[in-house]
Amino acid sequence: MAKEGHKYIFVLGGVMSGVGKGVVTSSIGLLLQQKGYPVNLVKVDPYLNVDAGTMNPTEHGEVFVLRSGLETDQDMGNYERFLGRDLTNEDYMTSGMVYQSVIERERALGYGGKCVEAIPHVRDEILRRIESAAAYNGSRISVVEIGGTIGDFQNALFIEAARVLKMEHPEDVLFVIVSYLPTPGTLGEMKTKPTQTAVRELNGYGVQPDFIIARSKEPVDDKRKEKLSVSCSVRRDRIISAPDIGSIYEAPLNFEKDALGDALLDALQLPEKRRASLAAWKKFVRAATNVKAPEVSIAIVGKYFDTGDFVLSDAYLSVIEAIKFSAAKLGRRAVISWINSKDLEKGGAKAVSVLQKYHGIIVPGGFGESGIEGKIRAIQFAREKKIPYFGLCYGMQLMIVEYARHMLGLKGAHTTEIKKNAEHPVVDVMLEQKKHLADNKYGGTMRLGVYPAYLKKGTLARAAYKKELVEERHRHRYEINSKYVKPLEEAGLVFSGTSPDGILMEIAELPRAKHPFMLGTQFHPELQARPLTPHPLFTEFLRAAIARKRKK
Numbered sequence: 356m357a358k359e360g361h362k363y364i365f366v367l368g369g370v371m372s373g374v375g376k377g378v379v380t381s382s383i384g385l386l387l388q389q390k391g392y393p394v395n396l397v398k399v400d401p402y403l404n405v406d407a408g409t410m411n412p413t414e415h416g417e418v419f420v421l422r423s424g425l426e427t428d429q430d431m432g433n434y435e436r437f438l439g440r441d442l443t444n445e446d447y448m449t450s451g452m453v454y455q456s457v458i459e460r461e462r463a464l465g466y467g468g469k470c471v472e473a474i475p476h477v478r479d480e481i482l483r484r485i486e487s488a489a490a491y492n493g494s495r496i497s498v499v500e501i502g503g504t505i506g507d508f509q510n511a512l513f514i515e516a517a518r519v520l521k522m523e524h525p526e527d528v529l530f531v532i533v534s535y536l537p538t539p540g541t542l543g544e545m546k547t548k549p550t551q552t553a554v555r556e557l558n559g560y561g562v563q564p565d566f567i568i569a570r571s572k573e574p575v576d577d578k579r580k581e582k583l584s585v586s587c588s589v590r591r592d593r594i595i596s597a598p599d600i601g602s603i604y605e606a607p608l609n610f611e612k613d614a615l616g617d618a619l620l621d622a623l624q625l626p627e628k629r630r631a632s633l634a635a636w637k638k639f640v641r642a643a644t645n646v647k648a649p650e651v652s653i654a655i656v657g658k659y660f661d662t663g664d665f666v667l668s669d670a671y672l673s674v675i676e677a678i679k680f681s682a683a684k685l686g687r688r689a690v691i692s693w694i695n696s697k698d699l700e701k702g703g704a705k706a707v708s709v710l711q712k713y714h715g716i717i718v719p720g721g722f723g724e725s726g727i728e729g730k731i732r733a734i735q736f737a738r739e740k741k742i743p744y745f746g747l748c749y750g751m752q753l754m755i756v757e758y759a760r761h762m763l764g765l766k767g768a769h770t771t772e773i774k775k776n777a778e779h780p781v782v783d784v785m786l787e788q789k790k791h792l793a794d795n796k797y798g799g800t801m802r803l804g805v806y807p808a809y810l811k812k813g814t815l816a817r818a819a820y821k822k823e824l825v826e827e828r829h830r831h832r833y834e835i836n837s838k839y840v841k842p843l844e845e846a847g848l849v850f851s852g853t854s855p856d857g858i859l860m861e862i863a864e865l866p867r868a869k870h871p872f873m874l875g876t877q878f879h880p881e882l883q884a885r886p887l888t889p890h891p892l893f894t895e896f897l898r899a900a901i902a903r904k905r906k907k
Contacts, residue, residue: 361489362496362527362623365517367564368504369534369553374570375597375606376533377430380500381437382607383531385636386616387496388438391628395492396434397446397485397499398427401509405451408801416669420830420882421447424804429672430500436676436885437607445488450509453480473512481516496623505532505557514560521562529622532557532564533597536571536579545571547582554587565622566593566615574598593618604640604886608633639886642683651687651900653678654713656694656733658726674719674747677884681894687901696729707732714907715743715872715900718750720830720879724773731757738865743872743899745892748831751863751875752782755835755843762846772833781843783836802829806854806878808861814851815874816862819895825852827861827878834877835860852876872899 364383368376377398384396404410407418408426419432422441435442457480461471489497501517503510521528534550554564567589569575575596584591595613600606610616611631620627642648657671675691682689692713699706710716716737718730730750734757737744746754752770759768759781767778805826810817817823840850840860847869852862865873876892884890 360527361486361494362529362625363485363489363517363520363524364496364498364529364531364619364623366498366500366531366533367514367557368501369532369557370504370537370549371535372504374533374535375603376500376502377433378603378606379531379533379568379597380430380498381433381603382610383498383615383619384434385437385607386611386631387498387619389631389633390616390620392496392620392625393492393494394438394496394498395446395488395494396438396442397448397488397497398430398434398502399481399499399510399513400428400447400449400502401507401513402449403451403454404449405455406449412670417672418830419673420803420828420879422805422828424828426803426830428502429669430502432673432676432882433603439885439887443488443491445484445491448481448484450512453477453484456480474515478512478516478519481513482520485516485520496625505553505560511560514557514562518561526624529565529619530557530562531566531568533568533570536569536575538572545573545575545579547579547586550583551586554589564589566595566618568595568597570597572599593622602640602644604636604643608637608640635887639680639683642686643679643886645686645688648682648686648688650690651682651715651897651904652690652692652713653715653717653897653900654692654694654710654733655717655719656696656699656710656730657719658696658721658730671719673879673881673884674717677881677890677893678717678897680884680886680889681897683886684889684894685897685901687897689897694733696726696733699729699732700726701729707736710736710742711740713742714904715745715896717745717747717896718753719881720748720750722749722772727753727773731760735761738870738873741870743896743903744870744874745872745896746875747881748877748879751877752833752835754873754875755781755839755848755863758843758846758848759839762848763842770833779839781836781839782833784833801832804828806861808852808878809855810862811849811851814849814862815864815867815872815895816851816892819891821891827876827880828882829878831877835863871902872896 366376366380368374380396384394388394406426407428417429418426419429420426423444425444427447431442457477501510501513534553536545536547536550538545580591580594583594595615616631678689730753734754756768759765765779768781769777770782771777771780771784805828807826810823849864850860851864853860861877863875880890880892
């Protein structure tokens with residue numbers, strides 16, 4: 356059962372997907388946290404995958420890895436960035452997790468031989484997880500985002516669980532619907548009917564929303580608010596306008612202008628502990644949205660762009676945000692260009708030469724064979740033309756392949772992920788991973804989560820971090836082959852970060868005397884970048900990119 360007096364806010368989406376439930380949830384969390392309340396945020400994903408790790412980035416967007424190693428939805432990254440702290444396994448659940456727990460319990464006779472059904476057993480497991488997250492975090496308020504859109508078959512059980520919680524604790528539970536108000540071009544008038552329909556559909560579940568976050572292109576006027584209030588039985592002062600904004604980080608500031616935090620506390624019958632102090636957040640937003648700030652151009656050479664006529668930037672969401680945070684810190688505006696590595700592969704030297712105009716190049720993480728030679732060409736170009744280069748995970752591994760081929764003369768150098776019988780397997784599968792692959796165990800079996808690394812004195816990495824020991828999040832199966840470490844070092848490469856036992860190579864770089872910034876990490880530094888605490892490696896990369904711009 357729920358802890359007596361603990362407060363819950365459920366955030367649901369109406370009309371269509373992609374209306375910004377994650378940003379609303381993150382903003383609510385930040386506002387309540389700044390008002391003095393311990394808050395935990397929970398993401399509910401209705402899909403049957405046990406976690407997000409096996410999903411294609413072009414289909415679902417980035418996989419965000421928690422400190423523990425759990426592979427989650429990208430919204431968890433937004434939660435961490437807005438709250439400025441790490442989240443836990445208890446803050447994430449999928450239908451797959453829930454059903455797996457119920458089935459495992461049934462197999463162990465945990466239900467005492469009863470007929471196990473969706474109601475009440477699956478529903479009760481959902482409630483148990485929501486309440487467990489609150490207890491584990493020691494929070495006062497839980498904000499729970501239920502993925503999908505009202506009316507989806509997949510999320511109905513989660514809404515039912517929330518309804519039961521509201522029935523049992525009517526004063527402790529709020530429902531917030533994030534819905535879209537379109538303005539059809541041919542009519543030129545904002546329409547409330549889709550949101551009215553979404554609310555009525557939610558009423559069909561036995562749930563009445565307490566707040567409506569009205570997403571729209573332009574601010575919602577008083578007339579539409581009045582219409583929504585009457586039609587949806589929601590107090591007018593609890594209909595919050597959420598027009599399109601230039602940066603998601605402006606959202607909590609806009610909501611605070613409408614006193615959303617105070618309204619939520621009032622509805623939950625909680626006293627305001629302190630005024631929300633958003634001074635540091637406002638300073639960051641001003642820097643991040645300053646259109647007059649000097650530009651620095653960054654090319655991201657990736658391959659998860661096969662989405663028809665659109666570029667799926669969500670596949671690299673944390674990388675983009677990490678660049679923005681460091682750019683804001685340095686008083687710059689990052690202009691990011693997407694370069695499809697498959698185009699570099701097909702177009703030859705002429706296609707690669709387009710990279711000359713950029714101030715910095717990033718090759719992010721990824722898996723598989725397609726577009727790999729294009730990435731290697733980009734890395735070679737960055738090294739030879741002395742363009743600042745930052746390789747993340749796969750971007751470091753391919754940096755090693757490129758260096759082995761062109762500086763060691765090992766033409767057969769490759770990663771065994773692509774070429775199992777490579778003549779020179781400079782990147783090879785980790786020993787403990789071989790059995791997982793042989794047994795077709797892919798989900799949740801990579802080297803995941805936080806691992807420590809020691810940094811060598813006198814290196815770029817050590818200068819950036821300003822400390823000897825760091826902890827970073829990983830997500831990979833392949834590592835630099837230890838047999839090639841010494842030859843690579845003799846050829847001028849520096850492994851500036853290693854595991855505590857010295858066996859695993861965590862960071863590779865070229866000395867500043869040879870290159871202004873050529874560095875790769877086996878881990879994913881972007882996962883720990885935050886608006887108010889940018890990641891030091893991204894900041895140093897951008898400093899090098901800014902220096903290149905000055906020289907040009």
